[in-house]
Each structure stands twice: as C-alpha cells, then as structure tokens.
Amino acid sequence: MARSRLAQARQRENKSMARKKVYLAGPDVFLPDAVAVGHKKKQLCDEYGFEGLYSLDKDGETQGDPAQIFRANCALMQQADIGLFNLTPFRGPSTDVGTAFEVAFLFAAGKPLYGYTSTTADYLDRVTQAFGPPRHSDGRYLDSSGCSIENCNLYDNLMISRAIADSGGSIVRIDESDTDRVSLAAWKAFQACLELARSQV
Amino acid sequence: MARSRLAQARQRENKSMARKKVYLAGPDVFLPDAVAVGHKKKQLCDEYGFEGLYSLDKDGETQGDPAQIFRANCALMQQADIGLFNLTPFRGPSTDVGTAFEVAFLFAAGKPLYGYTSTTADYLDRVTQAFGPPRHSDGRYLDSSGCSIENCNLYDNLMISRAIADSGGSIVRIDESDTDRVSLAAWKAFQACLELARSQV
Numbered sequence: 001m002a003r004s005r006l007a008q009a010r011q012r013e014n015k016s017m018a019r020k021k022v023y024l025a026g027p028d029v030f031l032p033d034a035v036a037v038g039h040k041k042k043q044l045c046d047e048y049g050f051e052g053l054y055s056l057d058k059d060g061e062t063q064g065d066p067a068q069i070f071r072a073n074c075a076l077m078q079q080a081d082i083g084l085f086n087l088t089p090f091r092g093p094s095t096d097v098g099t100a101f102e103v104a105f106l107f108a109a110g111k112p113l114y115g116y117t118s119t120t121a122d123y124l125d126r127v128t129q130a131f132g133p134p135r136h137s138d139g140r141y142l143d144s145s146g147c148s149i150e151n152c153n154l155y156d157n158l159m160i161s162r163a164i165a166d167s168g169g170s171i172v173r174i175d176e177s178d179t180d181r182v183s184l185a186a187w188k189a190f191q192a193c194l195e196l197a198r199s200q201v
Numbered sequence: 202m203a204r205s206r207l208a209q210a211r212q213r214e215n216k217s218m219a220r221k222k223v224y225l226a227g228p229d230v231f232l233p234d235a236v237a238v239g240h241k242k243k244q245l246c247d248e249y250g251f252e253g254l255y256s257l258d259k260d261g262e263t264q265g266d267p268a269q270i271f272r273a274n275c276a277l278m279q280q281a282d283i284g285l286f287n288l289t290p291f292r293g294p295s296t297d298v299g300t301a302f303e304v305a306f307l308f309a310a311g312k313p314l315y316g317y318t319s320t321t322a323d324y325l326d327r328v329t330q331a332f333g334p335p336r337h338s339d340g341r342y343l344d345s346s347g348c349s350i351e352n353c354n355l356y357d358n359l360m361i362s363r364a365i366a367d368s369g370g371s372i373v374r375i376d377e378s379d380t381d382r383v384s385l386a387a388w389k390a391f392q393a394c395l396e397l398a399r400s401q402v
Contacts (some may be wrong), residue, residue, distance in 0.1 A: 027348070030351075031348060032343075032348065032349075066353040066363050067363055069359060070359055070360060070367065091293055091295065091332070091344075092292055092293025092295065093293070094292065094297075096358070097295045097296050098358040098359070098360040100301035100302050100305075101360040101361060102305070104301075104304075104306045108305070109309065130292070142233075145385075147228070147233065148231045149231075150231075152267040157297070157298045158267040158271055159299040159302040159303065160302060162268055162270075162272075163302065166268070166271065184346075184348070
C-alpha cells in the first residue's frame with residue numbers, strides 16, 4: 001500500500017515534470033474578469049497537457065508595484081518553455097505593447113512562440129478600419145498623415161509576425177467578432193493554438 | 202609625413218573603435234521622409250560621439266522582404282551597445298509595437314536603454330485623450346469597455362517603462378506638439394536623450 005502510494009506520487013511528479021510551461025501573454029490582464037480569464041486559460045492549458053503561467057498569479061507578491069510586477073513577469077517568462085501570445089488588437093489596430101515586449105523577451109530566449117487572435121484581418125485592413133482608406137503611392141500604402149503602412153500580408157508589424165514564424169510557431173486567427181467588437185479573450189483561437197502547440201512542441 | 206599619416210589613420214581608427222553603437226528604434230521608419238530622418242539622426246549621433254545604427258541602412262540588402270528585414274534588424278541590434286527608442290505614440294495611445302519588441306530584445310541582451318518622446322502626457326492621459334474620460338471604480342481606472350487602464354504614473358505599459366528604468370536608462374519627454382499633432386520624429390527629445398546617454402554610458 002505504502003509502495004503503491006509512493007509509485008503514484010512518483011507518477012504524478014513525473015507527469016508534472018514532463019509538462020511544458022506555457023507563458024500566457026496578452027491584454028487579458030486588463031479585462032474586467034482578468035483573474036477568472038487567467039484561471040480558465042490555465043485550466044485549458046492543463047487539459048492540453050501544459051502548465052500555464054499567468055502574470056496575475058504573482059499579484060499577491062507584487063502588491064501593484066510596477067517594478068515588482070515587471071520583474072515578476074520576467075521571472076515567469078524565464079521559467080517558460082513556450083510563449084502563447086494573445087495578439088488581439090488592443091486600444092488601436094495593433095497588439096498590446098506589453099505583449100509585444102514579451103514576444104521579444106521569449107524570442108531572445110530561443111523559445112517557440114505562438115500567437116492567437118479573434119480577428120482574421122491583416123494589419124493593413126485594421127489600419128484602414130481604424131483610420132479610413134489609405135492612399136496608394138509608388139506601390140506603398142500611406143495613412144492620412146503620409147506615414148507608410150506595412151503591407152506584407154502579415155498579421156501585425158513584421159517584428160512581431162516574423163519573430164513568431166522564425167521561432168518555429170505561427171499565429172492562429174479565428175473570427176470571434178460579435179455585433180459590436182471582437183472578443184478580447186479570443187477563446188476559440190486560444191484553444192486552437194493550444195491544440196497546434198501540443199502537436200508541434 | 203608617411204608616419205604622420207599613419208598616426209592620423211590610427212587615431213581615426215581608435216576613435217571609431219571607441220565610439221559606442223546606438224541602435225535607433227522607432228516609428229521613424231514609417232515617416233514620409235524616413236531615409237532623411239534616419240540620416241539626420243545618425244549625423245546627430247556622430248556629433249555626440251556615437252555611431253548610429255538605423256534599420257533602413259540595410260534596405261538595399263533586404264529588398265523589402267519581411268523575413269530578411271526582421272533578421273537584419275536583429276543582427277543590427279546584436280551589434281549595438283545602447284538602445285535609443287522613439288516612444289512617441291503611433292496609431293494609438295501607445296508606442297509602436299515594433300519598437301516595443303526592440304526594447305525587449307535589447308533589454309534581454311543587457312544593454313542600457315533610453316526612450317524619448319515628443320509628448321509629456323502619461324499613458325492614462327493619452328488613453329483619456331483617445332477614448333474619452335475613464336470611469337473610476339475601486340481605485341482603478343476603466344475604459345468604456347470596462348478594461349482597466351494602467352495608472353502607475355508611467356509613460357507607457359509598465360513592461361516598456363520599467364525595462365528602460367531597470368536597464369539604467371530613462372525616458373526623455375519634451376512637448377513638441379504643434380497645432381494639429383505631435384512630432385513623430387521627436388527631434389528635441391532625441392537630442393536631449395543623446396546628451397543624457399553621453400553623460401551616463
């Protein structure tokens with residue numbers, strides 16, 4: 001009996017050791033139900049055989065202090081084997097800048113990166129939606145202030161899109177817009193992304 | 202005479218070897234006069250005793266291919282001793298996401314980082330300007346969709362602001378707004394930032 005319990009404990013430990021750690025990045029931390037969203041995403045990670053790491057898990061320790069939150073996030077990223085990034089546009093046509101920072105941090109650490117988003121539109125289309133139709137000049141698209149709009153058929157700024165591609169991962173886009181806005185949690189794309197990561201990493 | 206020329210050449214070489222390389226990041230690459238802006242910023246780097254590295258310098262080699270541009274930018278950053286980031290808001294209340302990526306890439310490489318911007322407003326003020334006054338609830342500020350707005354008296358998302366602070370650098374803000382919009386090149390803040398970097402690095 002004691003031996004059997006020991007064996008079970010070892011089995012659990014091995015299972016736990018074998019689970020890859022996934023850093024969950026995205027503007028989810030700003031949602032009204034940020035803690036619940038993180039909890040559910042971590043549960044889904046568990047169902048797919050991963051361990052989810054979520055910024056707000058460290059909330060008790062960081063006490064809302066920006067310096068401590070920053071360092072806690074970096075420490076969490078350093079533990080991660082994989083990065084999963086919610087790239088759904090946030091307060092503008094692009095990815096949240098904190099999430100963009102984390103893409104680079106984990107890219108520099110050589111980890112496989114995956115993106116997911118609840119909009120299927122390319123960056124050029126989203127800039128058009130937000131600021132009106134661009135001008136076309138010399139093969140380039142220009143916004144109303146004359147600034148060029150990257151038109152590489154990419155999801156976002158090429159530093160984000162290409163880092164994810166070069167890391168071996170990809171970006172999963174599933175349209176989850178309802179009548180008034182896209183879903184910021186991007187649940188369908190998140191699960192499809194976990195499915196993809198499980199098959200590749 | 203020959204010896205004197207050799208001595209001069211050596212002096213030039215030593216001076217060149219001693220110059221620290223500054224990676225110039227920012228949405229400047231999207232400006233209508235992106236090449237000229239980069240040229241002038243590199244000249245200013247030279248005047249302050251630095252060598253400026255600018256993404257568009259590699260334009261001839263990368264041929265507009267996103268994968269090549271991404272790798273060329275990463276290679277340029279790997280050569281840099283210091284990062285200088287134009288954090289002036291771009292297509293929304295935040296820093297350009299490509300620039301946010303580069304903050305993290307150079308932070309991960311342990312380089313000193315400096316930011317500069319042509320607006321003095323904090324992130325909370327810029328979100329208010331862009332999307333209207335926030336609601337105040339339980340000590341937090343919420344936007345119209347109920348998402349929380351970071352209110353740490355920081356310039357941008359704490360991952361950006363704190364990375365720069367933790368690297369030993371800081372963010373120089375000088376108001377350069379004219380009647381209709383802020384200056385995206387942020388010339389005054391750029392020069393003040395070079396001055397600061399020269400005194401500290």
